Amino acid sequence: QQIPHYYSPKEAGVCLALAVFLAAVERSCGNNAYEPEEFLKREYSLTKPYQGLGSSTTSHWELMGNAMIMPEHVRLTPDLQSRQGAVWSRLPFYVRDWEIQVHFKIHGQGKKNLNGDGLALWLTKERMQIGPVFGNINYFTGLGIFVDTYPNEDKHQEVLKSELRSFPFISAMVGNGSVAYDHDRDGRNVDLGGCSASVRNVDYDTFLLIRYIRNTLTIMMDVEGKQEWKDCLEVPGVHMPQGYFFGASSVTGDLSDNHDLISFKLFELAVERTLEELENEEEVLIPSVDYRDIPVEVVDEGMGVLSIFFLFIFSVVGLVLLIVALLLIHQRWKDRSRKRFY
Ligand SMILES: *[C@@H]1O[C@H](CO)[C@@H](O)[C@H](O)[C@H]1NC(C)=O
Numbered sequence: 001q002q003i004p005h006y007y008s009p010k011e012a013g014v015c016l017a018l019a020v021f022l023a024a025v026e027r028s029c030g031n032n033a034y035e036p037e038e039f040l041k042r043e044y045s046l047t048k049p050y051q052g053l054g055s056s057t058t059s060h061w062e063l064m065g066n067a068m069i070m071p072e073h074v075r076l077t078p079d080l081q082s083r084q085g086a087v088w089s090r091l092p093f094y095v096r097d098w099e100i101q102v103h104f105k106i107h108g109q110g111k112k113n114l115n116g117d118g119l120a121l122w123l124t125k126e127r128m129q130i131g132p133v134f135g136n137i138n139y140f141t142g143l144g145i146f147v148d149t150y151p152n153e154d155k156h157q158e159v160l161k162s163e164l165r166s167f168p169f170i171s172a173m174v175g176n177g178s179v180a181y182d183h184d185r186d187g188r189n190v191d192l193g194g195c196s197a198s199v200r201n202v203d204y205d206t207f208l209l210i211r212y213i214r215n216t217l218t219i220m221m222d223v224e225g226k227q228e229w230k231d232c233l234e235v236p237g238v239h240m241p242q243g244y245f246f247g248a249s250s251v252t253g254d255l256s257d258n259h260d261l262i263s264f265k266l267f268e269l270a271v272e273r274t275l276e277e278l279e280n281e282e283e284v285l286i287p288s289v290d291y292r293d294i295p296v297e298v299v300d301e302g303m304g305v306l307s308i309f310f311l312f313i314f315s316v317v318g319l320v321l322l323i324v325a326l327l328l329i330h331q332r333w334k335d336r337s338r339k340r341f342y
Contacts, residue, residue, distance in 0.1 A: 005255065009277045015119070020170070034269050038268065039268045041095065042148065043087055044095075044276050045266050046061055046263060047263045048072070048263065049264075050074060054069075062089075063085075065085040065135065066085040067087055068085070071107065072262070073261060074261045075261075075262070076119060076248060077135075079107075079109055079252075079256050080135055080256055082253060085251075086248060087248050087249075088127040089127075089246040089247065091244040091247065092244065093123065093242070097212060097268070097271040098266060099210065099211040099266070100264060101207060102121060102208045102261070102264050104119065104199075104207075104259040104260060106118070106149060106200045106259055106260070107200065110256065112200075114147055115255050116149055116150035116156060116254075116316050117252060117255070118134060118259070119147050119248060119259045120135070120136060120247065120249050120251070121210065121247070121248050122143065122252070123246055124140045124141055124142030124245060124247065125177075125244055127247055129331060136249045137179055139178060139179070140181075142287050143240060143287065143342050145170070145171045145183070146170065146171050146189070148171065148186055149168040149200055149280075151167045151169075152184050153185045153186050165196060168197055168198065168200055169186070169197070170195055170199075170221065170251075171192070171194030172191060172192045172194060172235070173190055174192065174287050182227075183326070192235045195233060196232075197232070200257065203225070204225030205222075205262075206223045207221065207224070208220075209221070209229055212238070212328040213269060214271065215238055215239060218234045219232040238288075239289070240284060241285055241286045241287060243282075248261050309311070
């Protein structure tokens with residue numbers, strides 16, 4: 001017959017502490033970001049061999065300017081001066097929470113800083129128009145994400161050292177139709193911030209991820225060939241109307257590059273909302289951002305529980321060693337002074 005084994009309170013305490021510790025470690029090691037389910041929406045996506053792209057009215061995407069369909073990519077502009085190209089979705093977009101993953105390639109003959117201008121991704125009220133903002137119109141209404149490969153401002157104006165951006169620079173802007181993107185300042189006076197990213201003439205694949213959940217806009221990138229997303233920008237309180245159009249555009253001027261769009265994948269995210277959230281929701285008519293004045297810089301996620309734990313252990317060990325050393329020195333000093341005394 002088996003004798004039931006009961007844990008002593010002490011044993012149970014140790015077990016509990018261990019369990020709590022392990023749970024903390026798991027949480028700090030695992031991906032603690034909440035990952036909603038995602039569904040690829042083909043009608044808003046653009047992937048090889050780009051069958052849904054063309055001039056026929058049944059195609060979901062439309063081509064414009066110098067953009068060209070090639071077997072491996074859509075070339076928005078070739079590495080030639082004064083070109084403009086774009087692709088625009090024909091379907092107005094009605095998804096509340098979404099994510100786009102964009103696979104792109106920017107490459108050319110020009111040496112560093114002798115290339116330009118970069119490319120932009122759009123979700124705007126307007127579509128299929130030509131203008132000065134990466135080939136699209138200014139005073140746009142909606143969201144623009146820019147991969148700017150050429151610094152305009154830093155060339156012409158005195159910029160505070162601390163504000164110097166290293167290019168290529170990825171940034172985002174929400175336009176309401178009456179705010180201009182200032183090309184000469186690289187949009188700095190109106191954008192929401194961003195991050196530097198070496199995305200030009202690299203051997204590996206480069207990706208951008210743009211996520212919009214519960215009015216928070218997040219930009220992440222995978223541009224180092226490590227197959228992992230790195231934070232670039234996070235802005236809460238972004239209000240986007242429904243029924244806008246996706247687009248991607250690019251432009252070259254005196255300086256040029258090949259700007260290739262390899263794929264654009266749109267995922268609908270399944271985000272649950274409480275009844276209260278649904279009731280409090282108001283229809284957004286004009287795009288806006290709650291706090292543009294306080295751009296949220298993405299800082300490295302502090303220390304995990306594990307690193308804090310080790311730091312704590314090391315500090316304790318260090319402190320103990322220090323005390324022992326001080327005691328030894330003190331003892332020696334006492335011995336010596338005693339010897340001198342007698
Ligand atoms: C657009 O944004 C600007 C700057 O934030 C603001 O001054 C203007 O009133 C806004 N326009 C509309 C139509 O909301």
